[in-house]
Amino acid sequence: MILNPSALPLVQGHAMTTASPDDSVSAPVIKTASTQTYAPASTHEIKIRAKDVNVFYGDKQALFDVNIDIPGKSVTAFIGPSGCGKSTFLRCINRMNDTIPTAKVSGAIEIDGNDVNLKSVDPVILRSRVGMVFQKPNPFPKTIFENVAYGPRIHGLASGKAELEAIVESSLKKAGLWNEVADRLHQPGTGLSGGQQQRLVIARAIAVGPEVILMDEPCSALDPIATARIEELIDELRNQFCIVIVTHSMAQAARVSQKTAFFHLGKLVESGSTEDMFTNPRDSRTQDYITGRFG
Numbered sequence: 001m002i003l004n005p006s007a008l009p010l011v012q013g014h015a016m017t018t019a020s021p022d023d024s025v026s027a028p029v030i031k032t033a034s035t036q037t038y039a040p041a042s043t044h045e046i047k048i049r050a051k052d053v054n055v056f057y058g059d060k061q062a063l064f065d066v067n068i069d070i071p072g073k074s075v076t077a078f079i080g081p082s083g084c085g086k087s088t089f090l091r092c093i094n095r096m097n098d099t100i101p102t103a104k105v106s107g108a109i110e111i112d113g114n115d116v117n118l119k120s121v122d123p124v125i126l127r128s129r130v131g132m133v134f135q136k137p138n139p140f141p142k143t144i145f146e147n148v149a150y151g152p153r154i155h156g157l158a159s160g161k162a163e164l165e166a167i168v169e170s171s172l173k174k175a176g177l178w179n180e181v182a183d184r185l186h187q188p189g190t191g192l193s194g195g196q197q198q199r200l201v202i203a204r205a206i207a208v209g210p211e212v213i214l215m216d217e218p219c220s221a222l223d224p225i226a227t228a229r230i231e232e233l234i235d236e237l238r239n240q241f242c243i244v245i246v247t248h249s250m251a252q253a254a255r256v257s258q259k260t261a262f263f264h265l266g267k268l269v270e271s272g273s274t275e276d277m278f279t280n281p282r283d284s285r286t287q288d289y290i291t292g293r294f295g
């Protein structure tokens, strides 16, 4: 029997409610006259809620009173000009800012109603439930198999070799990489192409049963074909995970996300359905950004 990785408690010793029920309704994709594609949001439960989040690096404030609800089983894009705080906010969700000595976070980030900043939350367990994919693919200097098997092994998610192999196979399948690597599982992950490495890293995140996957400009180091493959993958994964993506590409945000949040100078200016944000922004700063007047 394969253990259900999502059964990992967020707080050591206290089980918490896990993913919300799959209430996704498959909605038709709207294709506009331009190249943009909007996959409209359907009614999803809130997975992540940020309340009055402020972040300082030393004396410098990087985020100001950010409040946002992020739905489960869908893709939310963070957009905004360089330095506006998108990555800083993304890192609040799995407490990666803890690893930056000068960073100080206040306010609450709740996942399923539980504040991730409580002292009782184990950040290692939190990060297995809130996986992260970075700009540059960062496979471990190990084999393809070991890259994916490492997390389930250290979290004790498989009771034997066969279970571990099954987790590796299903994670690579979900990441759309299995067919390309099935016959070379014991070769180094670093030998794959950039796009394949990024899918390997996504498989590694999936292997520990996350509910949320954070992606910080996951395609910025990839060519257009590898980018298209990752975007397709994101679209497939949104039926199973809450995905939050930081992107500099408004076309990418329009293609892959159902909700978009626009940041400017450390403030969340507005958020809403991706279609509304791109066709009918409420704030003039959003309008200026999406029409290329600054950024």
Ligand SMILES: Nc1ncnc2c1ncn2[C@@H]1O[C@H](COP(=O)(O)OP(=O)(O)OP(=O)(O)O)[C@@H](O)[C@H]1O
Residues within 6 Å of the ligand: 057, 062, 080, 081, 082, 083, 084, 085, 086, 087, 088, 089, 100, 102
């Ligand atoms: N480790 C750090 N130490 C000090 N300041 C930081 C650190 N990381 C980010 N900052 C500052 O915080 C602000 C927000 O940066 P952040 O990287 O979150 O913005 P961003 O919108 O993700 O930018 P980009 O699109 O260029 O990646 C910037 O002024 C940045 O210089």
